[in-house]
Amino acid sequence: MIQFVSFLVESCPSAMQSGDSIPSFVEQKNAMYDSLIRKVLLFTLLAVVVAGTDVVSAQEKKEASNLMHLLIDCSKPSRGLIEATLQIPVAAAAKVGKISLWYPKWVPGSHGPGGPIANIAGLQIHGADGKRLKWRRAPGEVYRLEVEVPRGAKEVQVAVRYVVNQPTTTSFGHDCFFAGNIGVVSPSCLLLYPEGSDVDEQQIEVRVRPPAGWYVASALAKSNKGVKPEEELMFQPVTLRTLVDSPVMLGRCYRSFELVTNTSLSPPHTLHVFSDHKTAESISDEVVKKYAEMVRQASYLIGSHPFDRFDILLGVTDALPKNGLEHARSTFNVLPPSSLKSVTALKGWDRLLVPHEYLHAWCGKFRRPEGMLTSDFHTPKDTELLWVYEGLTQYLGELVEARSGLMTDEEFKNRLLVELRNAMNQQGRQWRTLADTAAASHILRGASPSWGGLRRSQDYYMEGMLFWLEADARIRHLTNGNKSLDDFCHSFFKSQRSVKQPAAFDRSEVVKQLHAVAPFDWDGLISRRIESFQQQFDPEVASLLGYSFEITNQKPKIPTNTFRQSSGVDLLDSLGVSFSSSGEVRNVLLDSPADKAMLAPRQMIVAVGDHKWSTDRMLSSVEQAVQGKPIKLLVSEHDRIKSVQIQYYGGLAYWNLTRDDSKEDWLSQILAARKK
Ligand SMILES: [Zn+2]
Structure with missing residues (x-):
């Protein structure tokens, strides 16, 4: 996640006719779907067609009886409410006449206990016989509901009403938004699950009822079944982990772009663009080409993919807050139209959003800190290794920005100067380690209006980035330029495209794999840079890259639209x-x-x-x-x-950053686009 907090801007464009905005190439795609669905909406993901069989095994029967069902009704977006119904099997727990249901508290990607339960505006639980069941909040735990059920009950049905467009600081990236002609639904907002469920085992089947005439995109695979295909989409059953990891984007105006031509290098990637106005040029061709180059450079950088296809969901609108979140097989992104009209207009936070969330597919979603990989959504997580999860992603995201041509080398150097200078002025390091900013991540998400440098912020992002840039420079020094952090990425993120679940790592594996690329006291460096109190920041990374970082009386010429450049x-x-x-x-x-x-x-x-x-x-x-x-x-x-x-x-x-001609210019080599 990388957060941009802004106010929601209301926008009510004139109503459009269904299908008005379908460009010709999308209409051709429509032929892949049955005529009934074609009349109503376009769903861009092909379902996997499996040959049917009449033989139902005992295992399949057991799985079917244990299957959860979720219907998400967002067909009336102007109300600002989503209605959802859940069917939850409870046979095992109901033996004692009482079950506990959890609302997702620690939603992946948010790094904190902030599931937006405050936005629930209706919750009724019924037994299979239709009788309403009594529930009460568990003492001391607002996310846990205790429900009285008849002994021997096999399932309960839960009706949830949810208020959209009012995210908390923590839920910003995984909430539900509808404004104008675009919406996004994060399934975790509408989910309750039985205590004791393993999110990698519990299966759930989901149906979505979108507004009439709206398009829908998600990494969830469409099911061939459909209860009411003229009104609903049904998805193939997935685990709770996959469901919570799969936002659904909807909208009236839609285009899609295939970003990969060589699928031996990268699996298929689709850029799904939802825009607010049918006449607006939602995204320029040159930006799309740069995103395709981003995908290619990421392939060269890391060498393998932990997914067999990828969907980039991009809302282009001023009506929703700028926002984004990482997922294992998709990303959710919202940017304003003004930023996507050309590559030169795409600057600052807006430019780094899509690459950052994309690189998380490897760093954070596939390889995840051991303490953040829990089997439910309520057990507290140990977030101390966010300096890897977010810090390495921040570095790789900006690296791919540069290598793909989204960012010039000069702009990268400006970013480096901004972050070095910010680090010099973060005096909170004298009492709080960088690792502590990660461990206490969720209490540091909001900005500190006063004395922010003393309190510190989520410094594991940008100072984490500086650590990984230093690691890259050191590997190149240690190996005379024969190896780089790219080699570490190739081994650390090595995967098959058939990966289904995250793989945990711990600090010792990071040290071991860095050492395997270039023998060095990585343990000591991590201890000094990340885990120690410091009188002041050590900017040694600058000289390692071949630059001088020193104070002069010249104000550096850094454009004001540079990310995190101060104003005033x-x-x-x-x-x-x-x-x-x-x-x-x-x-x-x-x-x-x-x-x-x-x-x-x-x-x-x-x-x-x-x-x-x-x-x-x-x-x-x-x-x-x-x-x-x-x-x-x-x-x-x-x-x-x-x-x-x-x-x-x-x-x-x-503070200024200038080239030191007496040293090798490692930074230029780091930023150079790869050809293979
Ligand atoms: Zn992130």
């Missing part, structure tokens, strides 16, 4: 303070000149010297201080005004 007046490298363009104090470094002058986040600078606040006046006051002229500020704090004098005479100063 950033004087952290000199005064130890940053301001918004309107003069609000944003960040202060501990023990800096600004801190000693008692500046603090959320104060407002009213005046610089004898004049009203302006960004130019603030900058020139720092320049003039070189002549021994102190920096005088008038500061508003709640209902008080105070004057402040900052004792700093060093002039403007900024």
Whole structure:
């Protein structure tokens, strides 16, 4: 997951006729489906056709009796509600007259106990005979429901009503959204499962009732069966793990693109694009070509695939919040139309979303930290190895961005400078290790409005990325350029396309596999970089790459649309303070000149010297201080005004990253596109 928090923008485009937006090539695909379905909707995934048999084995009977059923009715999206019904076999547990049902609490990809149970707006449980059953919340555990059932009951039926479009900070990537002509349904929002179920064994059959005339895409395979094919889609039974891992995207305006031509290199990949307006150019051809190149470069980088096909679900709309989440055989992504109109328009967070979520198919979904691989959705997870799960994914995602041409080398260097500088200013490392930001991931998801550098954030993403970039540089040094982190990826992620379940790893395997590529004290490096308190960040990665990282009086020219580049007046490298363009104090470094002058986040600078606040006046006051002229500020704090004098005479100063010609330029070699 990589989160972008923004406000939901309501958008109500004019109504369209069903099928208006079907481009000709999609209509041709329609011929693959029966005529009844063709009239109603297009479903893009081919079902696997298996020869029927009249012989039903005892095992099949047992599995059928233990099969859960889920019907998701999202046919009236304008209501903002989804209705779902569940049939849950309970024969074993019902012997004692009481069962426990769980609502998914730790949803994969969210890294925290944040299943959006607060959005349930109706829940009734009935026995097979239609009698309503009493339930109560388990004391101290809001995700667990205790249900009284008749002794000998074989199943219960649960009716769930769910409110869409109100995600929590934790549920953003796995919630349900409907706005305009697009929707996404995350099945975990509508699921309850019996205590004791193993998510890799319990099978569930799902039907979806979409709005009339809407298209549907998912990594779930369509079933040949169909109770009401004119109204519903039925999917082949899957495990609970696969169901929760398979979001469904729906919409009125749809196009699809096949991204792979050589299936010996990569299995088939389909880009499913749902857009809000039938007339809008939802995504440019050049962006699609870059996504195809992304798939190819990922194949070269890693060498094998833990899936036999892949579906990239992409909502192109301003009506839904920018968002995304990783899955084993698909990704869910929402981006604004303005970003996808050309490669040059695709910048910052919007650009890294699709590659990041895609690379998770290997890192996080297939290879998963041992402590995060549980057999249910409520056992607490140990997230300390997120510096691998997210940190390595962040690195590989940005690497593939560069190698596919989505990002230029210059833009990658700007990103590197931004992250090195951010790391230098994260003073919370003095009391909290990087590993602790991973272990405490779910309490750090929201930004800290004040003193964020002291509290730290989910630093395992970006500082994790710096660790893996350093590992790449070290491997190249240690092997004289004969090996790289690509070799580690080839062995660490080696898989068959027939993989069905995640494979666990632990810290020792990471060390062992790095050592196998290039013998080195990887254990010691991980201990120093990830698991130790630090007085300050060690930027050694810069020199290992062939660059100098030093403070000069030149402000680096980093475009403002660079991901995580600060805006406003950033004087952290000199005064130890940053301001918004309107003069609000944003960040202060501990023990800096600004801190000693008692500046603090959320104060407002009213005046610089004898004049009203302006960004130019603030900058020139720092320049003039070189002549021994102190920096005088008038500061508003709640209902008080105070004057402040900052004792700093060093002039403007900024961290810069420059090429060191005396060293090998390893970074250029790292970023070079692979040909095989
Ligand atoms: Zn992620």
